[in-house]
Amino acid sequence: MSEQLAIHDGTPVRSTDQKPWPVWPLSTEEEWEKEIAPSLKSVYLEKREGLPGIQGEAFGQAFAAYSDARYGVIMPHGTDAIAAACAGALDLDGIGEGGEVIIPNYTFIATASAPLSVRCSLALVDIDPVSFTMSPEAVESALTENTVALLPVHLGGHPAEMDALNAIAQKHGLIVIEDCAQAHGAEYNGKKVGSIGHVGAFSFQSSKNLTSGEGGCLLTNDPDIRDRAHAFKDVGRRPGGERWEYPRLGWNYRTSEYLAAILLSRLTNLEDQTKHRNQNAASLTRGLQSLGGLKPPEWHPWVTQHGYHLYMMLYDPEAFGGQSRDTFIRALQAEGIPCTPGYQRPLTDEGGLKTIADKYPHLIRRLPCPHVEYTCEHSVWFTQNILLGSQEDMNDILTAIDKIKTAFSSGI
Numbered sequence: 010m011s012e013q014l015a016i017h018d019g020t021p022v023r024s025t026d027q028k029p030w031p032v033w034p035l036s037t038e039e040e041w042e043k044e045i046a047p048s049l050k051s052v053y054l055e056k057r058e059g060l061p062g063i064q065g066e067a068f069g070q071a072f073a074a075y076s077d078a079r080y081g082v083i084m085p086h087g088t089d090a091i092a093a094a095c096a097g098a099l100d101l102d103g104i105g106e107g108g109e110v111i112i113p114n115y116t117f118i119a120t121a122s123a124p125l126s127v128r129c130s131l132a133l134v135d136i137d138p139v140s141f142t143m144s145p146e147a148v149e150s151a152l153t154e155n156t157v158a159l160l161p162v163h164l165g166g167h168p169a170e171m172d173a174l175n176a177i178a179q180k181h182g183l184i185v186i187e188d189c190a191q192a193h194g195a196e197y198n199g200k201k202v203g204s205i206g207h208v209g210a211f212s213f214q215s216s217k218n219l220t221s222g223e224g225g226c227l228l229t230n231d232p233d234i235r236d237r238a239h240a241f242k243d244v245g246r247r248p249g250g251e252r253w254e255y256p257r258l259g260w261n262y263r264t265s266e267y268l269a270a271i272l273l274s275r276l277t278n279l280e281d282q283t284k285h286r287n288q289n290a291a292s293l294t295r296g297l298q299s300l301g302g303l304k305p306p307e308w309h310p311w312v313t314q315h316g317y318h319l320y321m322m323l324y325d326p327e328a329f330g331g332q333s334r335d336t337f338i339r340a341l342q343a344e345g346i347p348c349t350p351g352y353q354r355p356l357t358d359e360g361g362l363k364t365i366a367d368k369y370p371h372l373i374r375r376l377p378c379p380h381v382e383y384t385c386e387h388s389v390w391f392t393q394n395i396l397l398g399s400q401e402d403m404n405d406i407l408t409a410i411d412k413i414k415t416a417f418s419s420g421i
């Protein structure tokens with residue numbers, strides 16, 4: 010006998026009023042009193058809210074040290090960090106044409122809009138079906154004489170196949186820019202992502218695993234890339250240069266010192282939170298493996314720590330009595346388990362990019378993307394805040410999935 014599902018007016022596995030999920034960020038009175046208030050107060054009372062950007066500089070260094078990189082440049086957003094990474098690594102001034110950048114066709118829109126904003130064109134390619142990150146084979150078949158850079162995304166926190174991508178780049182004289190917006194703390198063969206290619210870009214937007222509401226950072230080991238990225242963000246200036254001297258053309262993407270003060274405080278929690286998410290993810294994965302029907306995220310051998318911005322699963326309708334993925338998602342939400350289908354179509358089918366592709370066909374090239382299409386139709390995601398819950402919370406998720414599977418399989 011299966012239990013009545015909450016979508017059919019049964020009692021949900023979890024009442025979110027009585028047992029709310031962790032809300033991100035995990036702000037507390039105690040953190041405010043001990044950490045955030047004193048650091049904001051010192052920025053305020055010492056009257057150093059902007060230039061010369063001492064806290065911003067300190068955060069860049071601290072985040073670079075955490076992420077195994079030499080240099081960090083704080084930015085207002087992840088999108089700007091990707092644009093600065095393109096400008097810095099490809100030596101672009103934003104006026105001349107930048108060349109073609111290869112990106113995955115399964116990612117957030119900023120992976121596309123940022124290179125376009127510095128006058129690069131795009132080739133959008135298929136993903137690897139295990140990690141949902143850019144497929145090196147798909148990259149190889151997209152290369153042309155116009156290709157200047159590869160822009161893999163460590164999607165959901167699973168590092169892309171960097172050795173293979175770096176090898177392709179080296180062979181063809183290309184730059185590798187890592188989109189790490191979803192991969193704070195993720196490790197590739199024991200090294201944090203962000204400087205495994207030439208340059209990496211992070212986001213601290215409000216959903217991200219380290220956040221200041223909005224924010225970003227660029228990482229690199231190359232001092233020339235750092236200097237050009239700095240110029241991009243600070244009206245063309247050199248780091249430590251004269252105030253009224255602009256050796257390059259640049260824009261104003263400087264950040265308020267309040268942003269850096271918050272990030273410096275919260276950075277100290279990132280590693281513990283990443284470990285907590287990994288523990289809960291491991292427990293969910295064991296449970297899902299024994300339930301069947303929802304394929305848990307798989308790790309490639311090079312992953313030594315997952316970032317778990319997202320816990321990305323694939324739904325098998327046959328194991329759920331032929332019910333659609335969207336019906337399953339509605340049923341799981343009704344049981345009190347927040348989940349989402351994630352990206353619903355290849356980026357090239359999204360209105361914004363489609364319009365640009367129709368208007369300026371020379372700027373957007375879509376390669377065959379069967380794995381992207383399959384993933385868009387079958388994926389189910391939990392977001393990172395869910396993984397900050399307790400073991401009991403993970404058990405509730407498994408109980409709800411089991412309940413739905415039993416009901417759907419018996420035709421209810």
Ligand SMILES: Cc1ncc(COP(=O)(O)O)c(C=O)c1O
Pocket residue numbers: 086087088089116117119120162188190191211212213214223224225
């Ligand atoms: C993969 C990816 N790239 C880039 C970004 C852009 O970051 P931001 O929103 O901080 O501009 C995001 C997130 O928003 C993202 O998920």
